[in-house]
């Protein structure tokens with residue numbers, strides 16, 4: 001018996017060193033493989049991609065704050081579970097600890113604590129939402145976004161088209177359209193849907209908004225943003241909206257200068273994409289797919 005104990009003790013003595021070596025190796029591996037700064041930054045944002053608009057800090061604060069609050073609640077709860085498990089563990093006698101039933105103060109605590117937690121989350125969510133949807137008095141760009149089964153149309157309202165009408169870019173399930181914006185210039189995005197519920201989502205903008213259909217013009221929702229970084233960012237529909245939902249993709253192109261944007265608008269004009277886009281009118285038609293492909 002005593003020999004077994006000795007062996008156990010011996011094993012135990014070795015274990016901490018092994019753990020330390022494994023931990024050191026793991027950290028080394030992280031340092032060696034870690035795409036260094038980028039990984040660290042993403043870690044600090046708790047998994048969020050890099051935010052690229054003036055509104056993203058509000059969402060980032062909410063995200064981090066929510067994790068901290070959840071962490072505090074979690075540690076407190078796990079602490080209580082651990083404490084109860086150790087404090088009231090089975091002893092040599094088989095006596096049960098005092099059983100508590102219909103204990104009014106504890107019942108009240110069970111009710112009040114979750115309400116308090118939800119109220120705090122609600123308050124901060126509402127505060128962030130107010131900032132996200134704050135109206136912009138004088139946006140440089142206004143883009144009308146039409147989400148239809150299963151593509152996006154972007155109409156640049158008031159851009160100087162030759163014949164005075166608006167310039168647009170329309171996608172198809174086979175062709176992802178691009179939404180062009182300029183870094184540092186405020187854009188108001190107005191979105192609407194002629195058919196079913198879609199959801200406008202750009203992960204790098206930390207922004208997702210459901211688009212509810214309604215009689216023409218009644219269900220337009222809008223928000224304003226100012227991109228703070230140039231680049232290409234993915235956009236997609238985040239609401240399952242039917243057969244080709246997974247093809248409702250688009251790319252946001254944020255350019256550095258107004259000249260690049262104007263050149264793009266010019267290109268759209270030259271391609272004859274002015275006036276009313278064909279988007280929502282044929283919402284039930286699977287644009288971009290021929291009959292053979294559509295019936296597959």
Ligand SMILES: [Cu+2]
Nearest residue numbers: 198237241248
């Ligand atoms: Cu959709």
